Amino acid sequence: MRYLITGAAGFLGSALANRLAAIDNVVLGLDDLSTGDPNSLNQQVQLTVGDVNDRPKLWSLLQRVDCVYHLAAMVSVQESVLYPREYNHVNVGGTVTLMEAMRDVGVRRVVFISSGTVYGNQPQQPVNESAIPNPRAPYAVSKVAAEYYVKSIGSLWGIETVCLRVFNAYGPGQHIPPVHTPVIPSFLRQAAENGTIVIHGDGSQTRDYVYVDDVVEGMISAADAPDVNQLTINIGSGTETSVKELSRLAVELTGGKPEIVYNPRSEGGLSRLCADISAARQLLDYEPKIELSDGLAKTLAFINGKAQHNNTSAD
Numbered sequence: 001m002r003y004l005i006t007g008a009a010g011f012l013g014s015a016l017a018n019r020l021a022a023i024d025n026v027v028l029g030l031d032d033l034s035t036g037d038p039n040s041l042n043q044q045v046q047l048t049v050g051d052v053n054d055r056p057k058l059w060s061l062l063q064r065v066d067c068v069y070h071l072a073a074m075v076s077v078q079e080s081v082l083y084p085r086e087y088n089h090v091n092v093g094g095t096v097t098l099m100e101a102m103r104d105v106g107v108r109r110v111v112f113i114s115s116g117t118v119y120g121n122q123p124q125q126p127v128n129e130s131a132i133p134n135p136r137a138p139y140a141v142s143k144v145a146a147e148y149y150v151k152s153i154g155s156l157w158g159i160e161t162v163c164l165r166v167f168n169a170y171g172p173g174q175h176i177p178p179v180h181t182p183v184i185p186s187f188l189r190q191a192a193e194n195g196t197i198v199i200h201g202d203g204s205q206t207r208d209y210v211y212v213d214d215v216v217e218g219m220i221s222a223a224d225a226p227d228v229n230q231l232t233i234n235i236g237s238g239t240e241t242s243v244k245e246l247s248r249l250a251v252e253l254t255g256g257k258p259e260i261v262y263n264p265r266s267e268g269g270l271s272r273l274c275a276d277i278s279a280a281r282q283l284l285d286y287e288p289k290i291e292l293s294d295g296l297a298k299t300l301a302f303i304n305g306k307a308q309h310n311n312t313s314a315d
């Protein structure tokens, strides 16, 4: 198979690209490197640096491609509150540009990576795909809008579409920005360095943390699963974990003694979010394999390895 992955140099994109290339596929990547790291890609992956809104570039890259994975996006919920126009331009505009280019060239299937955040607060947990999205931040709105564009342009032009709503993915290779750091690398780092873990709200808010390799398995199945055209499918662990419990696990695993500070004034975000993964089980033969404690250990080993490498390079 010949694949194009947008956002290929990112956390999930690079894990997917490397895995697909390792099983003898031709893998092309497109990434503007705004947050992605080209060094995260194995040599077999052919990376083109460029913008997902660049239609002529997409025309060339899409030639003879069987399946497109669309991951290129701006991904910070908090940042999207400040820059909704940019989020709309890249996440919605970029998706429409890609779908137009796919229509022009003719591609069999697109797998769009959406997000569990589209659900917002839902009375019923775990949440299944029939729940009406209740997006709270521009990032989540952009993902819902992009889902609709993918489905509508796909059905108008005979392109098979699958939207995967990925929940809180984590693992080695996760991009760690200096601000709005994702909760898992942040807690692990603070715990290991005896720093400060800040818990927003009272820590009872729950999330569904899914390990990167499990997400990759779900994405790979979506490329050739039958009977999934036009469907939206949750990809999570199916397990609900509170932020308080996550901090406990981080402390236990690292053996550190961080200060744990609760900030009751700041909102902890959605009160509960957990994926019902029955559809993925049934349609994609998906079964998450990595327990949170094992995934955290692998992530910590990666963070420590990277820190050691940086220290050695600096010597």
Ligand SMILES: NC(=O)c1ccc[n+]([C@@H]2O[C@H](COP(=O)([O-])OP(=O)(O)OC[C@H]3O[C@@H](n4cnc5c(N)ncnc54)[C@H](O)[C@@H]3O)[C@@H](O)[C@H]2O)c1
Pocket: 006, 007, 008, 009, 010, 011, 012, 013, 030, 031, 032, 033, 034, 035, 036, 037, 050, 051, 052, 053, 070, 071, 072, 073, 074, 075, 090, 094, 113, 114, 115, 116, 165, 166, 167, 168, 169, 170, 175
């Ligand atoms: N990580 C998660 O927990 C999670 C959960 C749900 C959905 N997702 C979705 O998965 C996808 C990948 O997320 P990630 O966590 O790997 O984030 P990431 O930031 O590591 O990856 C996004 C990639 O897109 C690239 N990119 C951004 N704007 C671009 C543009 N205009 N043109 C080309 N490339 C561009 C970035 O350089 C980056 O490499 C995103 O669509 C995100 O919304 C991620």
